[in-house]
Amino acid sequence: xxxxLSYLVSGIAVGCGFALIGSGLVIIHRVxxxxxxxxxxxxxxAALSAATFLAAGLPHGVAELCAxxxxxxxxxxxxxxxxxxxGTTPLSSLIITFAVGIFAYAVxxxxxxxxxxxxxxxxxxxxxxxxxxxxQYLLVVVASAAIFLALDLFFERAYLGKALSACSSNPYAxxxxxxxxxxxxxxxxxxxxxxxxxxxxLLGPLRPTSFDSDVSLxxxxxxxxxxxxxxxxxxxxxxxxxxxxxxxxxxGYVNGSYQTDVALVLMLxxxxxxTARRPSLDAEGQ
Amino acid sequence: MLRIEGLSRPFGGVYAVRNVSVDVADGELRGIIGPxxxxxxxxxxxxxxxLRPTQGRITLRSERIEGLSAHERARRGIxxxxxxxxxxxxxxxxxxxxxxxxxxxxxxxxxAALRTPLHKREEREIRQSTDAALERVGLADWADRYAEAxxxxxxxxxxxxxxxxxxxxxxxxxxPASGLRARERHELARLIEGLRGGGLTIMLIEHDVQFVSNxxxxxxxxxxxxxxxxxxxxxxxxxDDVITAYLGREPAP
Numbered sequence: 001x002x003x004x005l006s007y008l009v010s011g012i013a014v015g016c017g018f019a020l021i022g023s024g025l026v027i028i029h030r031v032x033x034x035x036x037x038x039x040x041x042x043x044x045x046a047a048l049s050a051a052t053f054l055a056a057g058l059p060h061g062v063a064e065l066c067a068x069x070x071x072x073x074x075x076x077x078x079x080x081x082x083x084x085x086x087g088t089t090p091l092s093s094l095i096i097t098f099a100v101g102i103f104a105y106a107v108x109x110x111x112x113x114x115x116x117x118x119x120x121x122x123x124x125x126x127x128x129x130x131x132x133x134x135x136q137y138l139l140v141v142v143a144s145a146a147i148f149l150a151l152d153l154f155f156e157r158a159y160l161g162k163a164l165s166a167c168s169s170n171p172y173a174x175x176x177x178x179x180x181x182x183x184x185x186x187x188x189x190x191x192x193x194x195x196x197x198x199x200x201x202l203l204g205p206l207r208p209t210s211f212d213s214d215v216s217l218x219x220x221x222x223x224x225x226x227x228x229x230x231x232x233x234x235x236x237x238x239x240x241x242x243x244x245x246x247x248x249x250x251x252g253y254v255n256g257s258y259q260t261d262v263a264l265v266l267m268l269x270x271x272x273x274x275t276a277r278r279p280s281l282d283a284e285g286q
Numbered sequence: 287m288l289r290i291e292g293l294s295r296p297f298g299g300v301y302a303v304r305n306v307s308v309d310v311a312d313g314e315l316r317g318i319i320g321p322x323x324x325x326x327x328x329x330x331x332x333x334x335x336x337l338r339p340t341q342g343r344i345t346l347r348s349e350r351i352e353g354l355s356a357h358e359r360a361r362r363g364i365x366x367x368x369x370x371x372x373x374x375x376x377x378x379x380x381x382x383x384x385x386x387x388x389x390x391x392x393x394x395x396x397x398a399a400l401r402t403p404l405h406k407r408e409e410r411e412i413r414q415s416t417d418a419a420l421e422r423v424g425l426a427d428w429a430d431r432y433a434e435a436x437x438x439x440x441x442x443x444x445x446x447x448x449x450x451x452x453x454x455x456x457x458x459x460x461x462p463a464s465g466l467r468a469r470e471r472h473e474l475a476r477l478i479e480g481l482r483g484g485g486l487t488i489m490l491i492e493h494d495v496q497f498v499s500n501x502x503x504x505x506x507x508x509x510x511x512x513x514x515x516x517x518x519x520x521x522x523x524x525x526d527d528v529i530t531a532y533l534g535r536e537p538a539p
Binding site for chain 2: 154158159160162163165166169171172173174175176177178179180181187
């Protein structure tokens with residue numbers, strides 16, 4: 001029973017991380033119609049930066065914040081390359097984001113080398129119902145809850161959230177009402193960078209990060225996002241939690257090396273399910 | 287209000303708009319008529335900034351705007367209602383109209399994130415003007431439906447509300463009456479009259495000469511991208527060139 005609970009807690013925490021990456025995908029897709037394949041890279045860059053900043057003597061909090069800012073810059077740069085030029089189709093942009101992710105490997109290996117790195121998070125642990133829970137897990141859950149609440153308020157209530165959604169719904173009409181569609185897209189990429197970066201600094205202490213961790217992160221993030229139909233960040237949170245817990249259970253009771261396979265199978269199942277319900281996934285967005 | 291001088295725009299060697307000059311006074315309602323392919327919609331696209339002219343100038347309230355992009359022109363007070371349904375799918379009617387207020391918002395993401403007084407004030411103003419615009423065009427009862435669920439006529443009315451929400455100085459209407467039933471046309475005419483009465487400058491493209499003649503102060507007739515005639519509606523209807531080129535038949539007695 002206590003094993004089950006500890007798998008559950010770690011699954012929820014890791015699932016929050018997937019959801020953060022997934023919500024970055026959702027937001028960028030919602031504003032620009034681009035599936036950002038370099039989304040996992042922001043988490044990698046942020047985690048590796050945080051390790052460097054902490055090693056350089058920056059205090060906790062400041063180091064993580066700076067690392068997230070590095071991820072924001074990475075997101076913004078991706079956006080500039082992918083959608084900065086007007087008339088780039090979402091499909092071309094998708095390929096560009098893939099290329100940016102590959103290019104980032106070179107930068108990361110040159111900067112940090114090719115060995116996985118980790119850094120300390122919250123050191124303590126507390127007991128809940130006879131289960132020792134690392135405080136870092138609780139930090140991940142609390143921080144994610146706050147972030148998702150803010151995102152949902154922004155997108156569902158605030159006016160600017162509507163303006164952002166309008167960009168992908170009909171870019172032509174959005175320009176007519178005075179919306180700078182490119183600027184909105186760049187904002188989405190920056191926000192995506194921030195969310196990826198937050199995932200990176202929150203998950204960094206829980207699992208070592210290397211330059212190529214982005215592949216599994218983007219797959220897991222995409223699986224979380226697609227469970228919610230790539231529409232709302234809060235649905236990506238549901239998807240992320242489901243996925244995180246499922247992976248933790250598989251890792252705990254079966255075999256840890258099947259984690260990514262769980263994500264892929266879940267993703268496939270959802271996509272098949274959605275396609276069966278609708279003639280095409282695209283039909284909703286068009 | 288709006289001065290267009292020597293405006294030209296070719297497409298692959300054929301001029302869609304050629305050497306067109308138009309002067310629209312403050313508060314005027316200008317009708318634009320002409321047969322299919324006369325360049326009416328191209329003219330609107332040049333004014334709203336979706337197309338760039340190869341020659342000519344456009345001046346809005348003594349500011350040159352032909353080099354500005356569409357969203358910059360919207361922020362200077364040009365609003366356009368398209369013939370087709372340029373709506374935001376997946377959003378409600380209210381949200382569609384609300385986005386129209388963007389042309390006059392000043393708060394940015396930082397304001398929204400920090401919930402500054404500017405953000406709160408504008409957020410409140412947007413909600414008020416959205417409700418006012420919905421009320422004005424008679425869509426208040428439809429506000430919480432999805433935009434794509436509306437019939438075509440109401441989707442166009444919704445676009446009018448969206449345009450009004452931005453409090454424009456110049457409103458471009460591209461065949462707003464097409465596809466509407468008689469009663470809807472009548473309501474639309476009353477709405478346009480009301481807007482003009484409120485001092486809004488309007489340019490109206492319309493196929494139905496009767497419809498536009500009843501509303502417009504002056505008519506501009508385009509044919510093959512060039513101006514064929516310009517004047518008060520009754521002059522235009524007596525103009526022989528117009529009758530031959532535009533109607534292609536003898537005038538009704």
